[in-house]
Amino acid sequence: MKKTFLFLFLIISQVAVMGQTVNYTASTSVIANPERGLQKYSISGTNYATTVGANNLPVATLNSWKNSTDKVTVVYRYYLLDAFMNSNINSTFLNNMQTDFNNIRSAGFKVIVRFAYSNSEGTVAQQPTKAQILTHISQLSSLLTNNKDVIFSLQAGFIGTWGEWYYTNSNEFGTDGAISAIQWGNRKEIIDAMLAMTPIEIPIQVRYVGIKQTMYGTTQLTPATAYQQNANARIGFYNDAFLNNYGDMGTFSADECTNPVGTPDYNYLSNETNYLPMTGETNGLNTCDNGYRTKGDNAIYEMGLTNWTTLNRDYHPDFWNQINASQYDKILKNLGYRFVLNSSTVQSNGSNFNLTLNITNVGNARPFKQRDVYLIMKNTATNSVTTRLLNTDIRTWENSISITQNFNPGITGVFQLYLWMPDKESLLSSNSDYSIQFANNGTWESATGYNNLLQTVNLNTLGMQDFSFKNNLSIYPNPASDFIKIQLNSSEKEEIQIYDSVGQLVKIATISNNDKIDVSKFTSGIYFIRLKNNPSLSLKFVKL
Known part of the structure; x- marks a missing residue:
């Protein structure tokens, strides 16, 4: 009973x-919501620069990730530019990137983008000269702008092994943490170029707290200063050594076994990520205090402290293998919003x-x-x-x-x-x-x-607002795929104008009550219908 x-x-x-x-x-379900959750890893292959269609992200693969129990909607795409150490990026590489973005859009994904010239440590320079890097950034600008709708963020790669700004073997940029004021200035030129040549809708992410603080100061964001067009408001973080020794391998200033939680660096990052994305991956188990920091409950706790939005599911296996089912479920649900x-x-x-x-x-x-x-x-x-x-x-x-x-x-x-x-x-x-x-x-x-x-x-009664327009025009079905029907509460014909979401006039028609308008050839998106005799008011419909 x-x-x-x-x-x-x-x-x-x-x-x-x-x-x-x-x-x-x-709901207790894992939800495939945009711009949050577990991220999947991918990398461009060795023939990406020489063969059209090589190593692109297949739509079927992206869909399989989204439809899995993890409900993934974000992919990390690592673009290796090692073929262009001494030359401009060729059209084959750029065209393959556009195919990636097209596939990402078709699958309903967003993409975290990073460019690097080396994915393994070595004794030679790990990137081209500053001048060549700046040329590459300029080449990539239009591609990033044209695909800003599906770009989650652009990570400050380009410098160092894996694009992580540490091992560079470079006199221009400094290496292994030994960086002069001039070398910091050269590094800042790279970030400034990225900021200038990418749309403001795309956040830039840096690897270490010290990068942002050294280049742009230590003033923290507030609700009044966030979401502006300046560097401080646009630069967030990625942490590719989450929960590991040495303050997450340099993310924070800390000795090998110093827990960075509560330190000034940690508190600074925790504040900035209230307004900017926090992404990355683990890279092994912490060896201090019996691995306390990388245990599941603490991992969940610190993800909350530093506002994690996405986390790489494909690395590191030692971390993921010691997470129990309940902890895994919490991570899946709590990443992002x-x-x-x-x-x-x-x-x-x-x-x-x-x-x-x-x-x-x-x-x-x-x-x-x-x-x-x-x-x-x-x-x-x-x-x-x-x-x-x-x-x-x-x-x-x-x-x-x-x-x-x-x-x-x-x-x-x-x-x-x-x-x-x-x-x-x-x-x-x-x-x-x-x-x-x-x-x-x-x-x-x-x-x-x-x-x-x-x-x-x-x-059941009409207010004065929009009376003449709303009472004379309605649209259905809405959303529509093939046609819309215009319903007028008048026997007189009316001329209507249809505009797309950027204000371009796409159709003019003179209609009577209950006339159909063919929209089957319209591109999917939002459109606005206006009466010619009352152009200041409009009704919206969605073309599927």
Whole structure:
């Protein structure tokens, strides 16, 4: 009897009654959300510079990672430029990179990019001259800009073995930690060039705390100074020796067995990664204190302290082999953000309504890239969609989040409510693989990327806002793949104009009520329809 009562209670608590509070059930599943989680490793091969199509990342492989129990959505791509120590990067290499980016986009992934000239220690120079590196960065600029939508971050490689800025065998850059002021200046020229020649949407990551502090000072980021266009706000970290000796092999200033937790370097990195991505890998077991730092529970603890977003699943096996199933599950779920929708409340006043959302971020970190949060209102009779922007910055969603906002959409009808958190880039916004899913049961719509609030609102009177436009035009189906139908509450013909997401006019048509518009040849993305006689207002539809 108790089990039956509980079952009925859970059903009733999620029935969408207008004006009620809905409580949601948290999910225990691993979720394939964008820009977070375990990352997979890949490297360009020896014939990448000589053979078109060689060693590209196959879409099938990427899909297999995403559909695995790990739900991977981020790949680390290591581009070896050893063939170009004394020459410019050739077109074959650049074309192969573009194929990689195309495949990454097709599979719904993001990519961490690093360039290096050596992946094994040696006695010769581990990189070209500074002048040649700067030329390579200039060559890569347009490729990175054109594919900024799928680039998670660009790591400051180019210098040293593995691109980690330590073993260089170079008089220009210094080596093995012995670096003069002039050599630091040469290194800074490389970072400055990367910052100048990559879009501001792409964070730059450096290997050691000392790199950022030496070049750009020790002033820490604050909510007021984060997310700006300067170097301090754009430079994050990757740690390829997480939890190991010597302060994670130089990530922090520490002796072999000094635990860096709580040191100034550690606290500095912990603060910066509130606003910037923290990624990397383990590289073996810590030999101090019976390996305490690399044990599972401490690993999880430190991932939280330093806001880890992604971690390499393919290295180091000694670390992964000593993690138990429960610890592994926590790592999978807690890397990056994990948003749980606790409750929503709708209070309607005829023409407008208040929406209150209570959300918890139970993950290690906040999203580090900007994205908008939309309220989707779907008319239950016509399936036409109205979209409204929430006044919130998802990059501030930490711990408990409460949002209350009034909506006066200027339309009538009964509407099902959803939350939509698409990618900011227009090429990805309509792809649900790049939309954020709440960690809740029974709310996710994979086809649209919407999170169903299980709420309806009845708007039975019109406010003044948008009256003439909204009352005269509606669109359905939305999203659409082949056609949209335009519904007018008028017998007169209207001229409409359709614009793409960058404001280019793509179609003009004169329509009557319930006319269909063929959109089958439109590129997938967001479009806006305007009435010629009222161009200041528009309705949005999504082409699948």
